[in-house]
Structure formats: C-alpha cells, structure tokens
Amino acid sequence: MVLNPVFRVTSWLLLGAVFLLWNALLSHANVNSIGNAINDSLLWGPYRPNLYVGIRPKVPNSLMSGLMWANVDDYARFSKLRHRAEHGDDIGKFGWTSYDVRRGGQQVIEDLLMGIKLVTEFVKLPHGNWALRIHGTPLPGAPEDLTTALFFYAYVNGEGNLELKATSPKKVFMEGQTPDLGKFRIHTYNRMGQHPTTSRVEDLESTAMDKDYYAGFQINSKEVWQTSEILLYLLDTKMKVLSEHGNMNSLDDLPPAYEALLLPNVPGGNGLQFIQKVFKGEFVFDIIFNTAKTQVATEELITKAIEENHKDFSSKFQEVFPLKYPYDENPEYQRFAEFAFANLFGNVGFFEGDSIVSKTPIEPDDEDYEFMQGFESAKEKLSENTAFFDKERHLLTAIPSRSHFPRGFYWDEGFHLLPIGLWDNDFSLEILKSWFSLVNEEGWVGREQILGSEARSKVPDEFQTQYPDIANPPTLILALKAYIEKLKEQGNKKSFNDVGSDYSLEDLDYLRSVSVSNPEMSIQFLRELFPLMLRHYEWFRKTQHGDFDTWERESFSDEGYRWRGRTYQHCLASGLDDYPRAQPPSVAELHVDLLSWMTSFTKSLRFVAEFLGESEEAEKLAKNEYAMLRNLDDLHWDDEAQTYCDASVDQYDDPSYICHKGYVSLLPLMLGLLPADSEKLTITLNMIRDESELWSPYGIRSLSLNDPYFGTDENYWRGPVWMNMNYLVLSSLYQNYIHVPGPSQGLAKSIYEELRLNVVNTVFNNWKRTGIFWEQYDSVTGVGQRTKDFTGWTTVIVNIMSEKY
Helix, strand or coil, X not given: CCCCHHHHHHHHXXXXXXXXXXXXXXXXXXXXXXXXXXXXXXXXXXXXXXXXXXXXXXXXXXXXXXXXXXXXXCCHHHHHXXXXXXCCCCEXXXXXXXXXXCCEEEEEEEECCCCEEEEXXXXXXXXXXXXXXXXXXXXXXXXXXXXXXXXXXXXXCCCCEEEEEEEECCEEEEEEEEXXXXXXXXXXXXXXXXXXXXXXXXXXXXXXXXXXXXXXXXCCCCCCCCHHXXXXXXXXXXXXXXHHHCCCCCHHHCCCHHHHCCCCCECCCCCEEEEEEEEEEEEEEEEXXXXXXXXXXXXXXXXXXXXXXXXXXXHHHHHHCXXXXXXXXXXXXXXXXXXXXXXXXXXXXXXXECCEEECCCCCCCCCCCCCECCCCCHHHHHHCCCEEECCCEEEEECCCECCCECCEEHHHHHHHHHHHHHXXXXXXXXXXXXXXXXXXXXXXXXXXXXXXXXXXXXXXXXXXXXXXXXXCCCCHHHHHHHHHHHHHCCCCCCCCCCCXXXXXXXXXXXXXXXXXXXXXXXXXHHHHHHHHHHHHHHHHHHHCECCCCCCCCCCCCCCCECCCCCECCCCHHHCCCCCCCCCCCCCCCECHHHHHHHHHHHHXXXXXXXXXXXXXXXXXXXXXXXXXXHHHHHHHEECCXXXXXXXXXXXXXXXXXXXXXXXXXXXXXXXXXXXXXXXXXXXXXXXXXXXXXXXCCCCCECECCCCCCCCCCCCCCCCCECHHHHHHHHHXXXXXXXXXXXXXXXXXXXXXXXXXXXXXXXXXXXXXXXXXXXXXXXXXXXXXXXXXXXXXXXXXXXXXXXXXX
16 A cells, blocks of 8 residues: 555645744844855865875865875886875875864775875864874884885865965975965974985085975866876976986986985976975874964864874764664774774765767657667767866865775765764765756756766776766765654754854864754755755656556656666666666666655655645645555566566567566665565565575575576676665664564564674774775675775764664
C-alpha cells in the first residue's frame, strides 16, 4: 500500500505557519553580526586540498599560498619536488590527524623518498590571522643529518599586490594587500634546527646557511598555478649557467646540491614570491599571516593554540560521534574514526575558474540518434566550436581524494555533507549554498566541477567537457533532509549574543549551528535556496523524463525517467558507471534508480515547501510524489525476477524488464520508499541476505554474484563493495524499518546488526593494515582497491560506527 503524501501536507503547513509566527514575534538577533562572525571563522583554511600544503581564503581572486620541499643531499631527488598531491608519489601515510574548519588542525606526511616526516599545524588566530607550523623529523632509517630544502610561496590571484621585503639577510617577509583582506604581512620564523654550512666565501671559512633565500617573479596569472614547474625551471636554468661559467663537466664538479639549489635573493617586484629555508636533521619553523595594525603572534601563543586544537578535537569528536558498541571501548577504533573524519573535513577546497561546456546536448532531439561508444575530446570540441569556456565560477566543496579526484563531484557531495553537517551544521550549509549557486538559468549543474586550468590538468581530455543534459544522482537532498530534521527537533537553544571578532570557544560552538537555533536565519537560508532547488528539480523532470508517447506504458502516470548520456558500456550520469543496463542502449529505457532519486528529491522539496508555508508548491509536490511512488511498482517491479528492474521495450515494442540484481534494485529500499508492511520489502531483504546474490562478509555487493556481468570488464560497479551504498542500506534500515512494526522488522534488524559489523570491520582492517582508506573493497577478499586515500564518502563509516544516520 502506498500512503498518499497529500494527507500529510496540512499538518506540516500548520507547523510551518507556527514557526513563521514564532519568528515574527521573537526579538531576533542581528543577522549581519552573525554573518560577519561566521565569515570570519571560516575565512582561512587549507582550501587547496590538491596540494600537500596549501592555504587560501574562502573568497575568489585572492591570496594563494603553498609549501614545497625536497631532499637536497643529492641532485637526483630534487626533480621529485613535493607540491601537488600525486597518486604515484613515493609517500607513505599522509593526512589529517585532527581538523576543525573553525580552529585548524594537524597533518602528518611521511615522505619515504625524501626521508622526512613533516607535521604541519594550521591554527586560526584572532583578527583573521593564522599560523602554519612546520615540524620536520628524519624518518627511521634515514640519515639523522639529512638536508631538506623548503620553499614557501604566495601570490595574489587577482586585484592587489604582493612583494618581498628584506630588512636583513635573516629577516625576509612578504607584504601585500587585496580588496578583501586589506593590508597584510607574512613572516617566517625559525624555531629549531641546524643548517648546512658552505665554504663558498672569499675567506674560505665555513658559514652556516641559517638565513632565508628568496626570489620574486612577475608571472602571467593564468600560468601562476604551475608554481613547482616555475621553481624547477628557475633552478634548472641556474644550474646550466653555473655549469657553463664554472667549467663543470660532470656532477662531480658541481657543488653540493644544498649549495647550488638556492634562490638568487632577487625581490622581483609584485608577483609570485618565494622564501626558501635549508635545514639539517630535525627542524621547526612558523609561517605567520597577520593583517595590518595587528601584532605578530608569539611562539607561545601559537603553541598554546595548537595544544588547544588537539584537545578540543578529540573531546568534540566524542561528543558528536559517540561510538556505539562494539566500537566504544577500543581506543584504536577512536583513532581510526577521528582520522577518517579529519581527512574528509580537512580536504574541503575552494575552487575557482571556468569550465568547458558543450554547446549542444549529448543526446539531440533526433529519432535517428545513435548512442556514443565513448566521450569526445575537449580539445577537439573547442577547436570545432561545439564547446565553449563557461563563465568563471567558484565552489566550496569536499573532495573524494586529494591525489586522484581533487575537485567537486555532485553525486559524492551529498554523502560528504552527512558527517560534516553533524560536526558543523552551518559549514555544511555554506557548502550546500555554494553548490546551488551553480544552478544555471535552465536549472542544470554539471556533474563534475572542473574549474580552471589547474583542475583540468588532473582530468583526462575526454572527460573535461560537461554536457547540459547530463545529470547525476541528486544526493544534495540527503544533506537538505538532515537539516530539515534538525529544524524539526529544534528545542530551546541559547540566543546569539553579538559575537564579534574576539569570539570564544563557546561562541565557535554556537556558530556551528546558528542557522538551526536562529529562526530568522534558517528561514532566510531556505527562502534563498528554495527557488534554485525548484529550478533544478524541474530541470531534472524536463531533461531526464522518459518517453511515454512512443511506447505505451501500463502505469499510474507518466512519472518515469531515463539517464541521458549513456554509452554502450557506461552510464556515468547514474554514478554507477559500468553497472549493466539494457544492451544495446535505447531511448525507450526507464531507469529505476533515477525514479527512486526523483521520488526522494520530490519528498525533500515537499518538506521545505511545507516548512516555508508554500502551500501551492507543497500540494504539487505531494501529488508528484504519490504518482512516482505508484510508478515504482507499476513500471519497475518484475514479478518473475522478484526485484525492481530497469524498464525498456523488446523487439516488438512490448514492455520488457532489464534485471540485474544489485544496487540499482535496492534504491527504493535505500531511500526509504518501501512501506514497512510491504511484501516487496521482505523479498528485497531476503535478496540482500542471500550469499549467492548480494551478501558478502565485507558488505553488500554492487552486483549479484549470479549475474553474468559479475566481475567482468572494468569491474567498477560489477561486484565491489562501496561504502556510500552500504551506508544508504544501513541508514534506511535504522530509520525506517528496524524500529517500525511490520512483518520484516526482525529480518531488517538482523541484517542491520550483521551488516554494520561487516562494513566497519572491512574498512578498519584495511586501514590498520595499510593506513589507507580505499575507494571500494573486493567482495570476495575484502581487500581495498582502486583509488587510495579515498577519504570522501568512505568516511560515512564514522556515521555507521556512531549510528548517526
């Protein structure tokens, strides 16, 4: 039985009206003051996660900074200068051990090739200032007196200026200004460490290289992101000149690498600026940003802030994610969970630039359309004038992987925001708002946000073009739903008391959820977003709608949908790239996963409409939701296969089912669309628990073991276990079935309990063995595979451990 959501509208509209009335009667807080405090606490961060160390503000066209390093005991390793996080780097473990977007955190990098362990401590200071402490220690087995060269750089990527100032050989700093930051300085201070010595002076006496080396360059703004290439070119040119003028014919004739590979101490005026330091053995130094008219933070103040950050992170983690049995007693599980969350949170980036967009849809409205074998080259499309560079945009987003996928992915982001929203609700709303700001006039958002040349450098040419009719699962509704649930649960909270720039720890905690506890802000936020969400929703309904005119369909309504952009082997739009679909592809297809997502999208939008008192929209959405729920069964349930399937037509144009048991079949359950008393729920649960179908000791398989496509070809979504989809199953069981009376309640509970143990153990055991979070896990062996350092949606394991769904 499908419960008509229209009957639930009245009560929700009443609740929304009461909330609005309450808001009108309250002596509301100063929204501008709140906004200023929020912006100040979120302004700076490691918002360049594609780099090992990169700091920037959360505003476009502003100050960019980063750190590079290399071992300089010899020349060979310098060409592997560390800067951008690369999949093939000989780096051991690297990542955040703690991170809070409003305070800072600690990152540990074990660089096997360079023989050094770097611990970076980023801390936020009063008045919009920050500090970055770098602590280097030789790794076990490396020489205790190894020599490391480090290069801190900065540049203004827009209006403003930045110059080097040298008041003495040991006092070099950067000075600049931008419209958003005002005037500022960046100082560096050595705190501990020895330096190599050089005898290249007239009196031949050894001299310690304890000063800073520097250089500045005026570089084209479109090329300045290639900072490491610029530095390597500069020092390579210096070496060629040195060789030619010094009559050096072999490496044996060259001076030690740490002497030769030094910046030339040339200021260079406004532009890209470098400060270099060279250390022997262990070292510590600070990089400090301070605005004009504020004092430079002392070493003691920075140390105290670092210690408080460590202490606060662990205590807050236990408060937000209290691990439940059996993970609440072993401290190793706590460290594992903290590492997972910190690397999702610390890898949020702020990206900006243009993107390549096709001028035409990937599927033109043509009855003779032939499905593509693959995607077109972006370079060719640009040269043929069938694609263009769209206007520059900016995006605040978490990322799946720093080394492999350092950009925004629409379908990943909804999962990313689930743990982030629990820790810092308002930061998750900032990200949500940033994503919806990308909605264009037609309502489209590109499934990958490849913004600017730097982002494109990490993407194969054939995947750089975004098509205006290709969608992605609208997972942002997961974060929206979580926010609505918080508003529903809102009780008496403290009021906002004019938080200023000198906010306290208590105020920071409040800033994490001010839009929940402040009615005016919550309604303002939803009113700003609601038109964009509706426009996006209607784009889905228009561009992804199935064909109900050419083929007769026996269904309650014409609510059915088809992912656009299929090729013969892939349906990238669905997010389940190589999951088997109809062969050959056909415009007659209707996809059960897309209808499930659209039903959930509709339901979430209805919640917002009801909350805002938008009665007309709420009633429309309720009718759509009812029609979609009916069509899930009418169009996609196959009595013979006893599962939900894609639909199409056969050679005689009669309706047919395309059945491949797996994640596609489970979407109605995953999104909580099946009533607790549904017979189809019982059948689906039995299919999940069947070891010959989807059940494995490591999690639910993406495709049935009995399917002829299991483990074949690319084998991306044809068997491996994915944590985001296992999360959806666990979340739905917990929220919709194990606590609700029904014929399947006992079965749902036993599946939930065993599946929760299986997936946590899978991720934990791999992390314990390798120190890595993986993109997916083999359903036969449980071994992590594909992309490593995948601290995107794999980190929903933290929600599972704490049962925060």
